[in-house]
Amino acid sequence: MRRYGKHTDEDDVRVRPNRKGNRPRTTIRPKHEDAAEGFVLTVDRGRLTVLVDDRPVVAMKARELGRKSAVVGDRVAVVGDLSGAKDTLARIVRVEERSSVLRRTADDDDPYERVVVANADQLAIVTALADPEPRPRLIDRCLVAAYDAGLEPLLVLTKSDLASAETLMESYGSLGIRYVVTSREELAEGAAARRVREQLEGRITAFVGHSGVGKTTLVNALVERQRATGHVNAVTGRGRHTTTSALALPLPEGTGWVIDTPGVRSFGLHHVDPSRVIHAFPDLEPGTEGCPRACSHDEQDCALDQWVADGHADPQRLYSLRRLLATRERREGD
């Protein structure tokens, strides 16, 4: 802001925080009071598509946002040409406070965080039962990221026409995670979409998972839309990274949103705070009161062993918590 000089922007002067004393009401009023509200649907190389009154409007960040970025799911304030007509470009002047932020780092040593989506309240962790092979470690990592961000996890197991869901379910049963299983036949006849939809009503759900697991196929079935899907390479067993940008789509005749995201190779957890992960284990959380400061919950003096020994919680749950916390220390492919 400073580079505009002293006299150009009176608003900036007025909103500068005055920590001492009472501020008159007007000084906290945001700039651009006439701005429209928008919801970010997708971001593509600096161009954002924002839903304004049911109209998709292409916009870019106003310079005053500085380094602050807007991501899919963000609620923003937009000004300028909001007609949505071809070749128009509106400006995003404000990003509203986020109710949640789903982050990931490329790997655990990478301090560079990317925000995957904002304001989601559910994370659909999509895993194929075969083609590509399920990788439980990635599921665990996504669970940790979900708990850290305060999103409710939903496990979506696809391609049950190719392999059974049994073994995978055994290992997640004790975590008490909601799950749905889908197959090609059920996708075709609509049963898969119906079952998944029950879990999506009224929520903003981000779909994440490896490339080729069927995220876009499922989202297409849910919203009756045809976004491109890809094939899984028969030799490498990998997807082709068909989806290259996150896209939010409204559920038809519903109140929920689904967000399709590009396939990930890994889900780095550099940013995760174990104390936030434990919120997802309300049966264990009170037991941590007796823990030493900054307890990793996987050390000798951890009070949780006594907590389960005293019958306050199922020992399986402590095992699960430790497995998830340990996932941060382990490498993706282990």
Ligand SMILES: Nc1nc2c(ncn2[C@@H]2O[C@H](COP(=O)(O)OP(=O)(O)OP(=O)(O)O)[C@@H](O)[C@H]2O)c(=O)[nH]1
């Ligand atoms: N057999 C079988 N194949 C499926 C099923 N669901 C999706 N597929 C296939 O899996 C392949 C990959 O599907 P996509 O929806 O493109 O996968 P994606 O997760 O969106 O992949 P990226 O966009 O690369 O991250 C396609 O050939 C789909 O037809 C299923 O239930 N059964």
Ligand SMILES: [Mg+2]
């Ligand atoms: Mg896709």
Ligand SMILES: [Zn+2]
């Ligand atoms: Zn502890």
